[in-house]
Amino acid sequence: MRAYGWAGPDTPGFGICIFPARKSKCREGTAMPVGIFRVCLVVITAIINRPFLFPKENGTVPENTEEIIQKMKEREENLRLQKLRLEQEIAGQEAAQQALEKAAKVVEEIKEEKVPWDMWTALSMVIFLLIELWRQDFQEGNWQDTGAEEDDMAVLGKAFKGVAFPDKATLASFYEKRILGTTGDMARMREMVEGFADDLLEALRSVCNRDADMEVEDCMGVGSMYENWRVRKPFVCDLIVPFAPPEPYCFRSQIWCSGDSFAPDEQGYGTIKVCRADEDVTGCICDKTKLGEDMLCLLHSQGNTSKPSSEMEDLLCFKNTQYLDADQVMKWFQIAVTKAWNRISHKYEFDLSFSLLDSPGALKIKFRSGKSVAFNLTPVVQYENSDVYFISHFPRNELVAELPSSTRWFLTFAVYERRFIQLISKTLPAGACHISCLQILSFLHGKQCSLTGPSGLTNYHLKTVMLHLLQARPSQDWAPEKLEARLQDMLKFLEKCLHEKKLYHFFVGNEKVPAELGFPITFQRAEPLNLFRPFVLRRDVYRKTVDTFHEMLRNTSALINEYTVHIPLAHTNGIHKEAI
Incomplete structure (x- = not known):
C-alpha cells in the first residue's frame, strides 16, 4: 500500500489518500480511469477536510450575497487594470512559482527513480498547491484586512479621469x-x-x-x-x-x-x-605612540578626558x-x-x-x-x-x-x-x-x-x-x-x-x-x-x-x-x- 498525505498550515485536519500498490498486466490499460478516479478522490477529500470552500457550515445563503458578488466582480476588474500588485500578491506569486518548480523537480526525480507515479498523481499535487494558494489569498480574514485598501487603490487609479479641469x-x-x-x-x-x-x-x-x-x-x-x-x-x-x-x-x-x-x-x-x-587626536603622535613617563604632550594634559x-x-x-x-x-x-x-x-x-x-x-x-x-x-x-x-x-x-x-x-x-x-x-x-x-x-x-x-x-x-x-x-x-x-x-x-x-x-x-x-x-x-x-x-x-x-x-x-x-x-x- 502507498499513502499520500497532505496537511494545510492553518487547519487542524488533513486528507490522506491510500492507493494499492499492485502490479498487473492490465495496469497500462486502466491507467487513465485510475488517474481520473484519483483526481476525483483528491478533490472530494479536499472538500470534505477543507471547509474553506464552504465558509458557512449551515449552508444558508448570506443576506448580503449580491453585495459580496458585486465587490468580487469589482475587485476582479480592478486587478486587471492595475499593473502594480500588492506585496502579498507578489509574495504569493513567487511562492506559487517556487511550488510549481519544486513539484516539477519532484516529478523529474520520480521519473528518474522509476517510481510508479503517473501524470495524474503529479496533477493531483499541483491541484492541491493551487487550492492552498487560493485559500491563503482569499480567506475571509485577509480579505477584510486588504480589501478596503485595494478598493482605495482602484479608485486612486481612476481619480484623475473625468475631472473637469479648468482651461x-x-x-x-x-x-x-x-x-x-x-x-x-x-x-x-x-x-x-x-x-x-x-x-x-x-x-x-x-x-x-x-x-x-x-x-x-x-x-x-x-x-x-x-x-x-x-x-x-x-x-x-x-x-x-x-x-x-x-x-x-x-x-x-x-x-x-x-x-x-x-x-x-x-x-x-x-x-x-x-x-x-x-580630543581630535587623529594628527597627534601621543595617541599613536606610548610616550615615556618623562614626556608630556603639550596639546593634551591628564586632566582632559572625554x-x-x-x-x-x-x-x-x-x-x-x-x-x-x-x-x-x-x-x-x-x-x-x-x-x-x-x-x-x-x-x-x-x-x-x-x-x-x-x-x-x-x-x-x-x-x-x-x-x-x-x-x-x-x-x-x-x-x-x-x-x-x-x-x-x-x-x-x-x-x-x-x-x-x-x-x-x-x-x-x-x-x-x-x-x-x-x-x-x-x-x-x-x-x-x-x-x-x-x-x-x-x-x-x-x-x-x-x-x-x-x-x-x-x-x-x-x-x-x-x-x-x-x-x-x-x-x-x-x-x-x-x-x-x-x-x-x-x-x-x-x-x-x-x-x-x-x-x-x-x-x-x-x-x-x-x-x-x-x-x-x-x-x-x-x-x-x-x-x-x-x-x-x-x-x-x-x-x-x-x-x-x-x-x-x-x-x-x-x-x-x-x-x-x-x-x-x-x-x-x-x-x-x-x-x-
Whole structure:
C-alpha cells in the first residue's frame, strides 16, 4: 500500500489518500480511469477536510450575497487594470512559482527513480498547491484586512479621469487675480523681518557670555517665502540661525547613513556630540605612540578626558552624555532671545512675543494698530562644512512621529533646495510656470484642508514633486503657456506617489544633483529616503490623505472658478453658474 498525505498550515485536519500498490498486466490499460478516479478522490477529500470552500457550515445563503458578488466582480476588474500588485500578491506569486518548480523537480526525480507515479498523481499535487494558494489569498480574514485598501487603490487609479479641469484662460486669470494679487507684499515683509532679526541677534550676542555661551552666527532665509511660492496667509518668514559652542569645544555629528546606530524608522536624523577640540587626536603622535613617563604632550594634559561631566550639561548636552539636547537648546535660545529683546525693545514701537510654546523661535511682532507679523527664528547646527543643517525642531504634522530621544536631530536641506530652484530657473524660458504650478497646487490643497481638515500631505511634499519634475522634464516644457499641462503633470505624479506610497526625497540618494550645488556626496550615495513611509504604518492617516486628494480633484474647477467670476460662462469649462 502507498499513502499520500497532505496537511494545510492553518487547519487542524488533513486528507490522506491510500492507493494499492499492485502490479498487473492490465495496469497500462486502466491507467487513465485510475488517474481520473484519483483526481476525483483528491478533490472530494479536499472538500470534505477543507471547509474553506464552504465558509458557512449551515449552508444558508448570506443576506448580503449580491453585495459580496458585486465587490468580487469589482475587485476582479480592478486587478486587471492595475499593473502594480500588492506585496502579498507578489509574495504569493513567487511562492506559487517556487511550488510549481519544486513539484516539477519532484516529478523529474520520480521519473528518474522509476517510481510508479503517473501524470495524474503529479496533477493531483499541483491541484492541491493551487487550492492552498487560493485559500491563503482569499480567506475571509485577509480579505477584510486588504480589501478596503485595494478598493482605495482602484479608485486612486481612476481619480484623475473625468475631472473637469479648468482651461488655460481660466487658470491664467485665476493666477493673476488670486496668486499675484496676494503675494505682492512678500518682498517688503522679508526685508522688514530680516532687518529686525539681524538687530535682535546682535543684541543676543551682546548679552551672552562670549567665553562660556554658544556663539550665534547670522541668520539665513529659507522656505516658501524665500523661494517665492508662498500663497497661504498669514505669511511667515522662516529664518535659521547657525550656532557653535565656545572654545575649546566643537560639534561632531553623525548621520543615519554613516553608521549602524540608527533604527530604520529614524532615517533622516542625526546626533551631535560636544567634544573638546583637543580630543581630535587623529594628527597627534601621543595617541599613536606610548610616550615615556618623562614626556608630556603639550596639546593634551591628564586632566582632559572625554567622559561626561556637569560641564557638558552647561553646554546644553543631555544628562550624563556628550550629545547635544534639542530641548536644552530650545530653552537656552528662548531665554537668550528674551534677554536680547529686553535690551532693544525701547527702539521699536511694537511688542514681541513667542507664538508657539513647543517651537523655540516662533515669534510674533504685534503692532499697536492690531496688525501682526509672524516669523520663525530657529537655531541650527551645521553638518561638517556643508549647507546641510541639523535643526532643533521642525514643523510637525500627523506623519512625523515623535523622536525617541531629544538627542536625535532633524536634518534640513532647505538651503540646497532654494539654491537648486535658483539654479534651474536660469535654464528655463522667461516667465516659466514651475513656481506658478506649485503655487496653484498649494492653494488648492490649503483650501481643501480648510474644508475637510488636515491631511498627511504638506507643502514640502508638493515642493518635492515639483523638484522631481523640474529635473525630469526638458526646460522648454516649462514655458508659461504650458501651465495647464504641467499642473496636470504634478497632480498625476502626486497621484502615482500616493498609489505606491513612495515619494523619495529629492536630494537624498539622488546622484543626478547638479555638481554646481556642491551637495555632500555622502547623502547622494545614501539609500533613497521615502517621505511617504509613514503612510505604510499609519493606514488611518493614509486613507484621510487619499480622501482629501480625491476631494481636491473634484473641487478643482469650483475652487478656481470662484476667483475668476469675470470669465464668461462659455470659458468656465462646463461649470454651472451656481458653482460660481
